[in-house]
Amino acid sequence: MGFDLAVKKKVIALSIILAFLTVTYVLGIVFSPENIQNRKAREPVFAILNKESVVKIEIIEGDLPTEMEKRGEDWIVMIRNMAFPALESRVDSLLDLVISLKKRQVVSANPENWQNFEVSGENSKQLKLFNSSGKVIAHLHIGKSGLGSKGNYIRLES
Secondary structure (H helix, E strand, O other), X not given: OHHHHHHHHHHHHHHHHHXXXXXXXXXXXXXXXXXXXXXXXXXXXXXXXXXXXXXXXXXXXXXXXXXXXXXXXXXXXXXXXXXXXXXXXXHHHHHHHHHOOEHHHEOOOOHHHHHHHOOOHHHOEEEEEEOOOOOEEEEXXXXXXXXXXXXXXXXXXX
């Protein structure tokens, strides 16, 4: 009988150690720096931005700015002070694209690197979204194509 009790104690002790090691291993995987970085990369850039709050869009490429304004329920494109009707589906697609941007798509916040990615100066295209009070709620600089042409580099204007 004494032998059975000693074996039971060892089995219990080994089971506890195995459970502890398993929990430690799983926690290590979940909270590893790589997994934390991957989770952050999937976070949206504009967590609180919604399409309904946008009433004006400004696109600047070179010397020709293009503005789109929401007038009532319709979107109007302004090019050189001339108004043209805009397809709402295209405007919605543009806004969906901006809202769906993930943090892995944002380039360095270091100004020294911006020129390399063409997200500063004359090389970049700019996109600004405005709310009904005229405040800029999103300002992006769009640079050159990323590696593998899976999109462009962007920089957020703070």
